[in-house]
Amino acid sequence: MREVDPSADSASTHEVTNQTPPLAGHNLFAGDAALRDAVNHNGGHWAEDDLQRYGEVCGRPEMIERGFLANENKPRFDSHDRTGNRVDLVRYHPAYHQLMQLALSEGLHSAPWTDPKPGAHVARAAKYYLHSQLESGHGCPITMTFASVPSLKLNPHLAAEWLPKVTARGYDYSNRPYTEKAALTIGMGMTEKQGGSDVRANTSRAVRLTGDGSLNAYELVGHKWFMSAPMCDAFLMLAQAPGGLSCFLVPRWRPDGSKNPLQVQRLKDKSGNVSNASSEVEMRGALGWLIGEEGRGVNAIIEMVSATRFDCMIGSSAGQRQAVVQAIHHAAHRNAFGKTLLDQPLMQNVLADLQLEVEGSIAITMRMAQALDHQDDEQQQLLMRLGTAVGKYWVCKRTPHHAYEAMECLGGNGVVENFVTARLYRDAPINAIWEGSGNIQALDVLRAIGKTPAVLLAWYDELERSSGADGHLDRAVTNLKNELANLDQLEYRARHLVDRLALTMQAHLLVQGGDSAVAEAFIASRLDSDGAHSTGTLPIGLDTNRIIERGNPLLS
Numbered sequence: 001m002r003e004v005d006p007s008a009d010s011a012s013t014h015e016v017t018n019q020t021p022p023l024a025g026h027n028l029f030a031g032d033a034a035l036r037d038a039v040n041h042n043g044g045h046w047a048e049d050d051l052q053r054y055g056e057v058c059g060r061p062e063m064i065e066r067g068f069l070a071n072e073n074k075p076r077f078d079s080h081d082r083t084g085n086r087v088d089l090v091r092y093h094p095a096y097h098q099l100m101q102l103a104l105s106e107g108l109h110s111a112p113w114t115d116p117k118p119g120a121h122v123a124r125a126a127k128y129y130l131h132s133q134l135e136s137g138h139g140c141p142i143t144m145t146f147a148s149v150p151s152l153k154l155n156p157h158l159a160a161e162w163l164p165k166v167t168a169r170g171y172d173y174s175n176r177p178y179t180e181k182a183a184l185t186i187g188m189g190m191t192e193k194q195g196g197s198d199v200r201a202n203t204s205r206a207v208r209l210t211g212d213g214s215l216n217a218y219e220l221v222g223h224k225w226f227m228s229a230p231m232c233d234a235f236l237m238l239a240q241a242p243g244g245l246s247c248f249l250v251p252r253w254r255p256d257g258s259k260n261p262l263q264v265q266r267l268k269d270k271s272g273n274v275s276n277a278s279s280e281v282e283m284r285g286a287l288g289w290l291i292g293e294e295g296r297g298v299n300a301i302i303e304m305v306s307a308t309r310f311d312c313m314i315g316s317s318a319g320q321r322q323a324v325v326q327a328i329h330h331a332a333h334r335n336a337f338g339k340t341l342l343d344q345p346l347m348q349n350v351l352a353d354l355q356l357e358v359e360g361s362i363a364i365t366m367r368m369a370q371a372l373d374h375q376d377d378e379q380q381q382l383l384m385r386l387g388t389a390v391g392k393y394w395v396c397k398r399t400p401h402h403a404y405e406a407m408e409c410l411g412g413n414g415v416v417e418n419f420v421t422a423r424l425y426r427d428a429p430i431n432a433i434w435e436g437s438g439n440i441q442a443l444d445v446l447r448a449i450g451k452t453p454a455v456l457l458a459w460y461d462e463l464e465r466s467s468g469a470d471g472h473l474d475r476a477v478t479n480l481k482n483e484l485a486n487l488d489q490l491e492y493r494a495r496h497l498v499d500r501l502a503l504t505m506q507a508h509l510l511v512q513g514g515d516s517a518v519a520e521a522f523i524a525s526r527l528d529s530d531g532a533h534s535t536g537t538l539p540i541g542l543d544t545n546r547i548i549e550r551g552n553p554l555l556s
């Protein structure tokens with residue numbers, strides 16, 4: 001008979017080694033040199049203490065866990081209660097509500113509106129960038145609430161009643177009338193089955209109700225095909241009124257406490273953005289109040305749309321940042337072929353390149369935040385007009401491939417759902433599609449230039465500040481001007497032109513940013529070549545160590 005050693009664990013097959021420890025308990029702001037530089041450069045230095053505080057909050061293990069829980073547990077929709085009453089209720093995991101509560105209590109939806117001052121948009125953008133790294137789906141209603149404010153102001157009566165609650169720092173997700181709540185969230189309904197980009201194809205109708213003249217009440221009949229966060233308290237919606245396409249604020253409950261017939265048909269089953277419920281709805285005689293003028297709906301909602309596009313830049317930059325955080329952290333701990341991945345030259349090329357993308361993204365995002373902070377300055381306004389379209393197009397479009405490359409840095413672990421890289425990858429395309437897909441953004445750039453040529457002059461004036469600093473950048477700007485002066489087949493060439501507008505602006509901002517290793521590598525890899533730049537193909541002779549150190553969440 002075999003002797004059995006009672007102390008030996010016969011089930012033990014191996015020791016776990018060479019796996020990367022989880023990254024938690026770090027400070028997302030302190031460990032982000034690119035963000036700190038961009039905040040300082042764009043007038044947000046006064047917010048540094050608050051950002052340091054919030055960077056620590058966003059690195060806490062329990063916060064990171066909430067991001068996972070909110071995605072593992074999809075929102076569920078109940079059309080009716082147990083006794084058959086229509087309720088239109090979406091149930092979320094408590095972690096989703098906790099993330100919402102945190103975002104709203106920090107004023108991520110309202111701080112620059114309630115406390116406007118130089119740098120207010122920069123500080124809010126930086127904070128939102130930190131917060132979004134926890135989880136991006138719940139950011140949808142935060143962004144829409146933030147973005148609704150300029151549109152709501154177009155109807156002074158509504159603004160007086162709604163804005164104090166829309167901008168309040170609180171979260172009340174109970175399914176009851178807005179009149180009974182102290183804090184409200186706002187969504188938007190533009191997309192219909194027959195057209196999303198082309199909103200003029202909207203078929204939903206609105207007819208004016210008599211009485212209550214000051215609030216301009218209408219009744220809406222029709223549908224919306226993609227209405228996210230349907231538990232918001234009201235939605236800015238487009239519908240055809242007798243005078244043409246118009247914008248309305250449609251509450252979920254009527255002022256008398258009855259349910260507004262805005263009925264959710266079902267929730268979308270999306271590949272990414274899982275924590276965020278996106279719904280199909282029908283308006284069956286729903287009450288709505290006119291925002292702006294009849295027939296000027298696009299002009300009214302465009303205020304909201306442009307703010308959401310800016311937020312897409314923040315969200316996608318944050319996704320890129322979190323992807324680099326994970327990639328560098330993993331590479332610093334994982335050994336292969338006798339040394340850490342971080343010490344392998346080819347991996348250094350990939351990691352530095354991924355970090356360069358983040359540097360460019362945060363630089364252009366924060367420059368636009370600064371422009372938002374100075375909307376009384378015409379030059380900044382012009383820069384902003386072009387910058388949100390260019391930036392939304394470019395930053396969002398670069399994110400999916402960036403997420404994939406960061407995922408690959410983790411090898412097989414990268415695609416497994418309990419690593420955040422898998423979620424970052426699934427979420428990465430959303431911002432590019434939402435709120436004006438790529439082509440629509442590129443065409444919007446042409447439209448802005450055609451309608452107001454001064455936007456291009458403002459862009460060139462900004463680029464001029466780096467004139468003479470780098471020969472490659474100078475040549476790229478000259479080429480850009482030549483290409484834009486050529487009016488042949490502009491629409492066909494629109495994406496290429498926007499690429500060039502974005503890259504020259506990012507390069508200029510990085511030159512101004514003052515880190516010469518970053519600026520040099522960005523220009524060498526993105527401007528000093530004719531064709532597409534694929535990740536990990538940085539030319540030799542660059543200070544990749546310095547660039548990776550700037551991206552290392554535990555070093556910078």
Ligand SMILES: Cc1cc2nc3c(=O)[nH]c(=O)nc-3n(C[C@H](O)[C@H](O)[C@H](O)COP(=O)(O)OP(=O)(O)OC[C@H]3O[C@@H](n4cnc5c(N)ncnc54)[C@H](O)[C@@H]3O)c2cc1C
Pocket residue numbers: 187188189190191194195196197198226227228229270273278430433434435436437438439440
């Ligand atoms: C996660 C998520 C959440 C969303 N939430 C909301 C929401 O809350 N509210 C809301 O209203 N909508 C929402 N949407 C819908 C979104 O805004 C639309 O899907 C988007 O605007 C595109 O519209 P569409 O799907 O009808 O596609 P289409 O408009 O049919 O476009 C299809 C493709 O054609 C391209 N295209 C269109 N016109 C042209 C042209 N002239 N030249 C060249 N190319 C062109 C577009 O760029 C796009 O790539 C959401 C979408 C997603 C993915």
